[in-house]
Amino acid sequence: MIFSYLDRGDMISLRATCSTLERVVPCNIDRVFISANSLNIQVFRAIADSELHRHKITEIIWDDARLPEVPEYEEVTSSDDDDDDDDNGGNGGNDDNNNDDDDDDNNDDDNNNDYEYYEEEEDHYGKYDYVYDCWDDDDDNESLCSSMPEWFTRRCLDGGPGGQQQVPYSNSIINRSWPYYEALLIDQRKNMQLNADIEAFKYGLQRFTHLKRVTITPCTHGRQSQPLFRTPMIMAFPFDFVYPSPRPWPYTGFDVTHVDAPWAPNNGHSVEYAYRHCQCRFLSFTAFHMKYKDKRCQCQLGEMSASVHDEYRSYWRGFSLVTRALAECEQDHHVTELTIGGRGIWTGVNCHVFDQKCQEYDDLVSLLQRPGFRRLDLDLNTFMIQRDDDGWKSYRSGLLGKALAQAKDLRHISLRTTTDTSDGTCLYIDPKDEFKKTFPLEMILPFDQWPNLQHFGISNMLVTNSNLVALLVALPKSLRSVELSNLGFAGIGGWWELLNEMRTKLDWRMRPVRERPEVHMTVADLYFDDLEIGYYVHIDDTVASFMYGFGGNPFRKQPVEMVEAHGECMDSLPRGTVGTKRDFLDPSFSARYGFPVENRINR
Incomplete structure (x- = not known):
């Protein structure tokens, strides 16, 4: 039939035309998303429990772009200078995207349509009980709410790390966004404490019988108002909702202290790390800088406590949890492809995972040595x-x-x-x-x-x-x-x-x-x-x-x-x-x- 030549977006529109076409036109979905968000988790489990859809899933995309709870990178102004290099290096820079080749299966033109069909399928699974009841379209405050942290306002306006111009949003839009965002943070914190996302992931490994690829990416949210993937969480956002672009992985950018710390813990002791905070990357095009760059771009050394180092490693929480689950549950899945993204937004997995053996290294090797493993896309942050x-x-x-x-x-x-x-x-x-x-x-x-x-x-x-x-x-x-x-x-x-x-x-x-x-x-x-x-x-x-x-x-x-x-x-x-x-x-x-x-x- 003619619908076999349509792309995913057109298929969704065709199914919405009438009940007859809804029955006749197949609902093709081959990938699912998981993150520390209740709506994403509920949809993930609903697909895993569906006999109609679970056998079609070939890919799980782990969205490791967690919403920031504090400012995740420094504010850069014209008055900033190199004298601001203090002991904040432990916070690390934060990440941005990735992704894959322009011909990669992960990045086809259907990214924005994966979950639209769930609006049509609600009757099958019931209404989801995950609702943030705090949106008021009639709210038209002219001044910013005093209970809203200042960093939230700045990060909503600055376009995110790497952004070259501020995004103009009215105070009323930002005021309405904060309570919704705050509810998202509470939900995210709860799911991370309960490890609800990784438990759902392990459940999916058992249920998705044709699963072959796992993708871990910090790039899901893309740019403001332009997500790379429209996950259930992102699709549920109100129309004019604004929020800081989440980038939990340290990234290479002009606006961050560039922290380069070892990966392996030091038996409970502090670890030494290098950090760089200068404007050297802006000078990279000039002949003068190319000649004298080593003199102008000296890294400095600092010391990071064991607890701060654990927090630093937790930026790559998704990578650690997913590789551990794939190793522990090796009898439950047939994964033969692993994609770890981030290079598109100048980040990736911490390269120091390969400095010396560690749990994450052993788990990765366990997956690579499986018979039939055929594809690896590995983006590394090489600091x-x-x-x-x-x-x-x-x-x-x-x-x-x-x-x-x-x-x-x-x-x-x-x-x-x-x-x-x-x-x-x-x-x-x-x-x-x-x-x-x-x-x-x-x-x-x-x-x-x-x-x-x-x-x-x-x-x-x-x-x-x-x-x-x-x-x-x-x-x-x-x-x-x-x-x-x-x-x-x-x-x-x-x-x-x-x-x-x-x-x-x-x-x-x-x-x-x-x-x-x-x-x-x-x-x-x-x-x-x-x-x-x-x-x-x-x-x-x-x-x-x-x-x-x-x-x-x-x-x-x-x-x-x-x-x-x-x-x-x-x-x-x-x-x-x-x-x-x-x-x-x-x-x-x-x-x-x-x-x-x-x-x-x-x-």
């Missing part, structure tokens, strides 16, 4: 690990590589980080130390263990052309897609050289068209002046034309004298080239993007 002694402690420990080597049946691997890169350069590393700081990619990516690999992706990593090309040559014939995004190159050589070597040294051009790997290259994101957090620009079409057609190399070859003058590869972006602008927080968004023609180093 400033490139500044550690020889650099990259979390990689050099070998634990990440050993964990991935357990996944013998892996088909898809994507490793994205928050390491700062721009124009083919890894920031905050002295060019003289680049080769000392590099490491072979085989140390963390054991490709010899993945004979059936179909997708390989890395983002924001320091590489050498020779090592990366040698790795690509060794990839199996089963490879169908590659992501090489926002890389930093050590020594002479950059994007231009990489593409040239890929074209000449790989046999991909000689393969049948259907067997040629698609190459995805993101070369612009947060470091571009006109790109807000979440947006990025790729040049996939231009790269494909060069790799498999007759197009030219979109990048600019670096004059030797420029490289020698700056000690690194500068301004290798495809000046004047047209790319495609996409949005991690709105996968349906796509727009033409023209790169600036002027030389960015002379701005």
Whole structure:
């Protein structure tokens, strides 16, 4: 029938037309959401108890974006300066999004329609008793309520971390929002104390017979008035409800104290951590800063008590609980895919999980070594690990590589980080130390263990052309897609050289068209002046034309004298080239993007 060609949103509208179509048109839902919210939990359990729907579920999305109960990042004003670096580092920066490739199944165009059909299905499950009875449309106060905390007002107006302009809301809207938000906080606190969310998750592992993927993300709420997923909780919000954007995971941003603490506890003792609070990220485009960045961006050290360290680790509560549940309940599920998001909003799982063995590491390995495990999307918050002694402690420990080597049946691997890169350069590393700081990619990516690999992706990593090309040559014939995004190159050589070597040294051009790997290259994101957090620009079409057609190399070859003058590869972006602008927080968004023609180093 014709409805088999309709997308999920159109199917929902068609079912709402009449009772006959409601019976005839299938209600297709294949994923569910869970978080520390009673409505999300009730809907999750209702689906798990439904014989009609529970067998259709293939994915659980754990929404780890908890509502903030206190200011979660510092207010940045024009009067702020570096003298404000006090002992607040234990609060950590907080996170933002993620997400996946623009062709990822998690991020299709149906994100906003997953639970709309529940409005039609209420008669089957009864009305949910989860209601916040505190919304008054007739309230029209002109002044802000005195009982409302000041931070709530500020955070409602500032657009959230990474926001570049304030959002204008009237006092009456904010006043009406606070009691609703307060009720949400009470409910969230109760569910976290009772662990109601993880208990429901374990129940779902037993009930969803075709479950294959688990996604953990802090990006659910997206931007203000533009959620990534419309969960039952978000769909229940009143029309003009405003609230602070929740970002519980520490994130890389201009407006936070950048806290880099160990993951493993110190037997009840305090732990030493590094923190950075400066405006260095604003200066990343200037030649002066590129030359003197190491002198201007010194991290400071602090000490964090055991209790504060536990609170710091709790930011990643969802990651810890979900991996533990998947390990404990391994007989109850058939999960073969794990997605841990956040890179789209400059966050991810704490990379120090891989510094030394811990419970979370063991639980992750337990899942990876399951027969048939086939997909891992891992976004890591790498803080400033490139500044550690020889650099990259979390990689050099070998634990990440050993964990991935357990996944013998892996088909898809994507490793994205928050390491700062721009124009083919890894920031905050002295060019003289680049080769000392590099490491072979085989140390963390054991490709010899993945004979059936179909997708390989890395983002924001320091590489050498020779090592990366040698790795690509060794990839199996089963490879169908590659992501090489926002890389930093050590020594002479950059994007231009990489593409040239890929074209000449790989046999991909000689393969049948259907067997040629698609190459995805993101070369612009947060470091571009006109790109807000979440947006990025790729040049996939231009790269494909060069790799498999007759197009030219979109990048600019670096004059030797420029490289020698700056000690690194500068301004290798495809000046004047047209790319495609996409949005991690709105996968349906796509727009033409023209790169600036002027030389960015002379701005």
